[in-house]
Amino acid sequence: MLDQQRLRRDTPGCLDKVFLDSAGSSLSPEPVLEAVTAHLRREAEIGGYLAAGERAADLADVKTALGELxxxxxxxxxxxxxxxxxWTDFFYAVPLAAGDRVLITEVEYASNAIAALQRARATGAVVEVVPSTPTGEVDLDALSRMLDERVRLVSLVHAPTNGGLINPVREVVDLAHGVGALVLLDACQSVGQIPVDVATLGVDALSATGRKWLRAPRGTGFLYVRPELARTLEPAALDLHGAQWTATDGYRMAGDASRFEFWECSVAGRLGLGAAVRYLLELGIDEVSAAVSERAEAARAGLATVPGATVRDLGHTRSGIVSFTVDGIAPAAVREALAAKDITVTVSGRGSTLVDMSNRDLEAVVRASPHCFNSFEDLERLVEAVAAL
Structure with a gap:
């Protein structure tokens, strides 16, 4: 069982306000803040190169910790x-030609969709949308009918940005692999709040961020690539970290996923990412996932009792993202009214998940995303404040 007092003590930003935006950019715990600020101070003392050299083992451990998670x-x-x-680093490395097909789902995130459409325009490939079931998940029967040998990649959003849905992954992977297609999993909203095991899921690649449920600093993220596949792909851009200049007219790429990295980075940010992953591993992802789910369900249950409030979440299995609307009040106005009461939520607009929101005739939803450090009193304050509107 999680030590709630310790969690809140480690997260001072949650003590004087109700913070419900971990799906946007969560509150980092003290060990993460210390990792980042200590390294920045050290860089100021001896310079960035020497400071990074001192932390070589810790920097290597960031990937080790991600592997454990x-x-x-x-x-x-x-x-x-x-x-x-x-996401784009992997996607732009997958060979595409005229007539090739890329499948996305109705809850595809805007940045991914834009990149897919841009590349399709340049290569002559086509982008097609797999329908959802009435409960919101990707329709596996429809996907099966759409798959053929021309499908090069299926892009699957694990947990969409605009609501508390979790998509099936292994079933999609098995269908896609049956025709030789790759599966790229957008795990931006799932890593850190639910257990994710790439071997069990069988995905070819996975993209994720540090700033959301992992509670790492902004400007951090990572790409997982299945090792056998990584050795066959050439990134759209390389530098002296992802490859070696071996002759006047030749270079050799790194033999693993590091070929997708560039040399320059925020060392402090990466150390913060490592500290965040280690913090999560110490707590236990199963315990954190259970706590997030309990709090999200409590928020949904409470909001369902408020006249005029409608919970908009779909899915049989739900994430920690709670989406809702209030009759007669624009989501942005709800966000500002809650902010005036020191309750932080955000708004997800139609443009972020265009197909799904258009199909459901929603311009925007209010998005509340409680993490394990939130108390149940926080959620009661949310419900009371929405009722007061």
Missing amino acids: LGAEAGDFALVESATRA
Whole structure:
């Protein structure tokens, strides 16, 4: 069982306000803050190169910790600046030609969809949308009918940004692999709040961020690539970290996922990411996941009792993202009214998940995303404040 007092003590930002935006950019615990600020101070004392050299073992441990969390080896990860960078780095390395097909789902995130459409326009490939079931998940029967030997990649969002749905993954992987297609899993909203094991899921690649449920600093993210596949892909851009200049007219790429990395980075940010993953591993992902789920369900149950409030979450299995609307009040106005009472939520607009929101005739939803450090009193304050509107 999680030590709630310790969690809140480690997260001073949650003590004087109700913070419900871990799906946006969560509150980092004290060990993460210390890892980042201590390294920045050290850089100011001796310079960035020497400071990084002192922390070489800790920097290497970032990937080791990610491997422990996700069931992979350290060499299967590339550390990058964001989930979007991770997603696009992999996507742009997958060969595409005229007539090839890329499948996305109705809850595809805007950045991914834009990249897919841009590349399709350049290569002559096509992007097609797999329908959802009435309960919101990707329709596996429809996917099966759409798959053929021309499908090069299926992009699957594990947990969409606009509501508390968790998509099936292994079933999608098995269907896609049956026709030789790759599966790229956008785990931006799932890593850190639910158990994710890449071997069990069987995905070819996974993109994620540090700033959300992992509670790492902004500007951190990572890409997982299945090792056998990583050795066959050439990133769209390389530098002297991802490859070696071996002759006047030649270079040799790194033999693992590090070929997707660039040399320059925020060392302090990466140390913060490592500290965040280690903090989560110490707590236990199963315990954290259970706590997040309990709090999200408590919020949904409470909001369901408020006249005029409608919970918009779909799915049989739900994440820690709670989406809702209030009759007659724009989501942005709800967000500002709650902010005036020191309750932090955010708004997810139609443009972020265009197909799903358009299909459901929603312009925007209020998004509350409690983490394990939130108390149940926090959620009561949320419900009371929405009722007061």
